[in-house]
Amino acid sequence: MFRLLKRKLLQRTSDHKDEAKAGNDYAHIKLDIKLDDNLNRIRNILGESNDVIIREMKIGRNSNIDAAIVYIDGLVDRNLINHDILQPLMFNLPLIRDNVNQKHASLIEFFKSTVLTVGQITESEDMVTIISDVLSGNIAILAEDTAEALLIDAKGWEKRGIEEPGNEVSVRGPKESFTETLRTNTALLRRKIKDPRLTFQNLQIGERTKTFVTVVYIKGITQENLITEINQRLKRINTDAILDVGYIEQYIEDAPQSLFPTVGISERPDVTAAKLLEGRVAILVDGSPMALTMPFLFLEGFQNPDDYYTRPFFATMIRWVRLLGFLLSIYLPGLFVSLSAFHPELFPTELLVSVAAAREGIPFPVVLEALLMLLLFEILREAGLRLPRPLGQAVSIVGALVIGQAAVSAGLVGAPMVIVVATTAITSFLVVSYADTGVLFRLLMVIVSGFLGLFGMVLFSLEILSHLVSLRSLGVSYLSPLVPIDFKSFKDTFIRAPLWAMDNRPESLAPLDKKRQAPNLMPRASKSSQTGREKP
Amino acid sequence: MFLEKGKISNFQLGLLIIGFVFGSSVIISPGQGAGHDAWISVALGLMESLLIVWIFTTLAKQFKGMTIVEINSLVYGKILGTCISLLFIWYLFHLGAMVLDNYASFFKLEIYANTPRIIIILALVLVCISTVGRGIEVLARCSAILVPITILIAIADSALIIPQIDLKNLLPVLDVPISQILWAGHAAASFPFAESVAFLMVLAFVDITENVSANFLKSLLIVGIILIIVVARNFAVMGPMAAITNYPSYLLAQAIDIGEVLTRLEVLIAVNLITMGFIKVSVLLYGTVLGLAQVLNLHSYRPIILPIGILMAILALTTFGNSVNMLNFAQKGYPVYAAFFQIGIPLITLVVAKLRKLNPTGGSKA
Numbered sequence: 052m053f054r055l056l057k058r059k060l061l062q063r064t065s066d067h068k069d070e071a072k073a074g075n076d077y078a079h080i081k082l083d084i085k086l087d088d089n090l091n092r093i094r095n096i097l098g099e100s101n102d103v104i105i106r107e108m109k110i111g112r113n114s115n116i117d118a119a120i121v122y123i124d125g126l127v128d129r130n131l132i133n134h135d136i137l138q139p140l141m142f143n144l145p146l147i148r149d150n151v152n153q154k155h156a157s158l159i160e161f162f163k164s165t166v167l168t169v170g171q172i173t174e175s176e177d178m179v180t181i182i183s184d185v186l187s188g189n190i191a192i193l194a195e196d197t198a199e200a201l202l203i204d205a206k207g208w209e210k211r212g213i214e215e216p217g218n219e220v221s222v223r224g225p226k227e228s229f230t231e232t233l234r235t236n237t238a239l240l241r242r243k244i245k246d247p248r249l250t251f252q253n254l255q256i257g258e259r260t261k262t263f264v265t266v267v268y269i270k271g272i273t274q275e276n277l278i279t280e281i282n283q284r285l286k287r288i289n290t291d292a293i294l295d296v297g298y299i300e301q302y303i304e305d306a307p308q309s310l311f312p313t314v315g316i317s318e319r320p321d322v323t324a325a326k327l328l329e330g331r332v333a334i335l336v337d338g339s340p341m342a343l344t345m346p347f348l349f350l351e352g353f354q355n356p357d358d359y360y361t362r363p364f365f366a367t368m369i370r371w372v373r374l375l376g377f378l379l380s381i382y383l384p385g386l387f388v389s390l391s392a393f394h395p396e397l398f399p400t401e402l403l404v405s406v407a408a409a410r411e412g413i414p415f416p417v418v419l420e421a422l423l424m425l426l427l428f429e430i431l432r433e434a435g436l437r438l439p440r441p442l443g444q445a446v447s448i449v450g451a452l453v454i455g456q457a458a459v460s461a462g463l464v465g466a467p468m469v470i471v472v473a474t475t476a477i478t479s480f481l482v483v484s485y486a487d488t489g490v491l492f493r494l495l496m497v498i499v500s501g502f503l504g505l506f507g508m509v510l511f512s513l514e515i516l517s518h519l520v521s522l523r524s525l526g527v528s529y530l531s532p533l534v535p536i537d538f539k540s541f542k543d544t545f546i547r548a549p550l551w552a553m554d555n556r557p558e559s560l561a562p563l564d565k566k567r568q569a570p571n572l573m574p575r576a577s578k579s580s581q582t583g584r585e586k587p
Numbered sequence: 588m589f590l591e592k593g594k595i596s597n598f599q600l601g602l603l604i605i606g607f608v609f610g611s612s613v614i615i616s617p618g619q620g621a622g623h624d625a626w627i628s629v630a631l632g633l634m635e636s637l638l639i640v641w642i643f644t645t646l647a648k649q650f651k652g653m654t655i656v657e658i659n660s661l662v663y664g665k666i667l668g669t670c671i672s673l674l675f676i677w678y679l680f681h682l683g684a685m686v687l688d689n690y691a692s693f694f695k696l697e698i699y700a701n702t703p704r705i706i707i708i709l710a711l712v713l714v715c716i717s718t719v720g721r722g723i724e725v726l727a728r729c730s731a732i733l734v735p736i737t738i739l740i741a742i743a744d745s746a747l748i749i750p751q752i753d754l755k756n757l758l759p760v761l762d763v764p765i766s767q768i769l770w771a772g773h774a775a776a777s778f779p780f781a782e783s784v785a786f787l788m789v790l791a792f793v794d795i796t797e798n799v800s801a802n803f804l805k806s807l808l809i810v811g812i813i814l815i816i817v818v819a820r821n822f823a824v825m826g827p828m829a830a831i832t833n834y835p836s837y838l839l840a841q842a843i844d845i846g847e848v849l850t851r852l853e854v855l856i857a858v859n860l861i862t863m864g865f866i867k868v869s870v871l872l873y874g875t876v877l878g879l880a881q882v883l884n885l886h887s888y889r890p891i892i893l894p895i896g897i898l899m900a901i902l903a904l905t906t907f908g909n910s911v912n913m914l915n916f917a918q919k920g921y922p923v924y925a926a927f928f929q930i931g932i933p934l935i936t937l938v939v940a941k942l943r944k945l946n947p948t949g950g951s952k953a
Contacts, residue, residue, distance in 0.1 A: 394698075397851050503702075503710060505854065506694065509861045510714050513729070517718040520728040534728040535596065 080178040086117050086195040110140050117195040126188035128207025135169045159199045171204035216318050223360040228318045233337035243324035262293040263337040272330045274561045281332050296339040305524050310488050313524040315347035322356050330562030346524035350544050352484035358547050366547040376481030380489045384421045385496035387471045391417045393504030409465035418501030424472040531559035593724030594794045601806040606730040608810045610867030611689040612779040613859045614834045616818050621771035622830050624763045626819035632775025633811035639781045643933035644800040647790040655787035656881040662940045676878040678928040683871035687903035690864045692910040708900045715869045716896040733862045740855050747843045756826040777922040781929040788874035
């Protein structure tokens with residue numbers, strides 16, 4: 052009942068918003084044939100900002116045609132304007148015999164087909180399109196007696212080059228990462244996958260920012276349901292600003308109330324390409340050097356590009372180390388607290404003695420001690436991250452000396468607790484995807500074990516498990532292939548099988564093309580290459 | 588009226604059954620009344636329960652996609668059916684409370700002497716409540732992760748104690764009076780095997796109902812054999828001690844000592860008890876709330892999970908004042924009390940359905 056009312060109310064307000072949008076002064080305006088009127092309208096809409104350039108000129112054989120180009124200074128390539136637009140229009144055009152009206156349907160059509168020496172040109176008569184194109188770095192050409200404008204892609208602004216990935220470091224893999232420019236990012240992907248079926252689908256989201264968002268997938272691999280679902284979720288976003296890929300993530304994720312991420316983020320083109328090839332969908336956002344991938348499954352967090360670029364044995368071991376590190380980072384402080392507060396008998400005797408000796412004279416209960424240290428570590432980490440770079444070092448020295456050394460000798464915390472927290476701090480960064488999730492669970496785990504010991508930890512883990520099991524990312528079970536169990540897909544979970552053995556794409560994503568490669572690819576020497584050394 | 592939209596696979600059902608039957612029998616050995624012949628009693632109980640399971644899976648197969656509550660109202664009519672359903676729901680509810688009680692007693696006696704029972708019980712019930720709220724599918728998937736771990740621990744536990752096994756402790760075989768063995772056998776059937784009658788509330792949601800019977804019997808055999816081994820092992824290691832201690836498996840795990848490195852494994856047994864107790868209580872709580880929701884014609888069972896769960900905790904806190912009382916009931920009264928629900932209701936319902944020639948093929952509901 053109340054829900055119904057609420058929905059009705061919401062509908063009312065959203066209707067209202069639509070009306071307000073319709074009240075925009077240029078929503079349905081089409082171009083006029085009078086150039087002056089058109090330019091005045093554009094001036095009205097774009098206002099008095101001095102980065103808007105409206106360049107009027109006279110073209111044609113006898114300089115008798117009025118025309119104008121409109122662009123935003125700084126967003127467009129000046130060279131291109133001078134050489135490929137102004138020069139042909141003003142210099143070359145008079146040389147061409149002007150039988151414009153007979154040969155071509157319109158002047159604009161004539162410009163497009165014969166005069167302008169630029170690549171991407173579209174036509175539009177719709178004011179909204181023209182304005183938004185100009186604002187995103189296109190040039191609009193308008194002419195007298197023409198109710199159409201030419202929109203030329205001339206984007207050329209200052210941008211950062213492709214750099215080494217800063218967060219996802221790889222030893223043997225490619226060392227390039229996404230940048231803030233959408234076009235560069237799509238090119239990076241296209242360079243990895245030269246498949247004509249690699250599809251980039253464009254959307255513009257954000258009432259005011261008009262941010263370009265690109266949905267990437269490979270036709271014939273990615274399940275179509277996933278694409279439609281992503282598109283629906285993206286279309287639902289009705290906000291005024293999308294400033295980063297993180298905005299999109301929070302608007303489309305499956306479990307907004309969960310501590311676990313259900314959307315994958317990567318800054319590496321190779322990782323994103325690999326995920327696309329497994330049958331996932333990627334989302335790129337203009338202005339953000341990260342790519343989202345969905346569905347994101349729990350075990351993906353434990354995969355690392357180097358796993359695939361090195362031989363399988365070490366990769367498998369490292370994967371186990373990562374898993375262990377993740378578990379340690381969540382459980383270690385809690386375990387220490389519950390053992391020393393509730394179950395001291397579980398310590399080996401010698402260890403118990405030294406732990407008890409270290410806690411001698413410490414004023415806080417062990418839970419508080421643990422919480423204090425964990426919190427201090429988070430403070431140090433955040434400070435180290437945000438401080439201006441030269442100061443960061445000072446923080447780490449203060450942290451190491453004051454908190455590590457002095458706190459122990461002053462008897463505020465025990466040395467074992469410092470060891471535990473330090474170990475946790477290191478291990479929590481083994482699995483980058485869950486570094487922030489881990490912090491929260493670690494704190495909760497310490498609190499729970501302070502109340503109920505091991506018993507509480509097991510119960511809390513059960514709660515986490517049942518939560519994890521209930522999660523879905525884009526309809527795919529979060530824990531797959533563990534739950535529902537699928538032994539065939541185990542080749543890329545706890546072990547990393549050799550590449551030649553991974554014949555199939557992950558089953559849980561229901562890819563349209565299941566086979567990744569031909570069977571029996573295990574390398575072996577061909578008959579002809581055998582040398583004669585072993586002849587009898 | 589579709590209260591539950593989830594579907595579980597046969598594989599998940601099997602693991603759920605194993606987890607359910609493990610339940611509190613992780614620490615409480617069945618067949619305690621038969622002394623060192625307890626393993627024979629457990630075997631007999633397993634056989635009896637296979638028969639019982641055959642009865643109620645036949646019932647479930649005949650009424651596909653229906654829970655016992657829906658079957659009852661179809662077979663007996665509205666009023667009588669509702670009464671019988673309520674009795675059955677009471678059994679699930681009461682059984683849940685008993686499991687909670689068992690498990691709280693264990694923790695109170697062995698580990699948390701100073702923690703109030705209510706905290707121990709509430710902590711588990713709250714986790715169960717939140718899991719049941721996520722539906723049967725989540726519960727089944729949880730068991731798919733937890734049960735293999737438990738089985739592994741049980742096997743490892745047994746393997747590590749092998750050096751201390753003395754088979755002479757099991758001799759002479761069949762020394763205990765046969766009536767005592769049989770009674771203990773029936774007790775073993777009623778706890779824990781035939782308690783799986785609670786699955787009459789779950790079987791409706793298995794995706795392929797054709798081989799439910801075989802699957803059910805298979806799972807029961809697996810867990811039965813593990814329990815027989817566990818019981819025999821306990822007596823073989825501890826001798827007569829196993830008959831008089833409350834929690835022989837726990838005590839036995841304490842005895843494991845491999846090179847002074849692998850010690851203190853009883854923690855794992857306690858962990859097993861929590862996880863399996865969680866599965867059992869959750870299934871029972873699920874059955875109770877789903878049954879009640881169907882009896883009361885509710886749109887969803889979710890709103891009543893919290894109150895029913897709390898009531899279950901209160902019942903667990905108040906029924907048996909102490910564990911001696913509980914054990915007494917478990918050995919003397921329970922086998923008779925439970926027989927009505929485990930054998931009586933399914934058997935009578937099946938017979939009445941046959942007599943009335945009710946056979947809704949394909950389980951299509953109006």
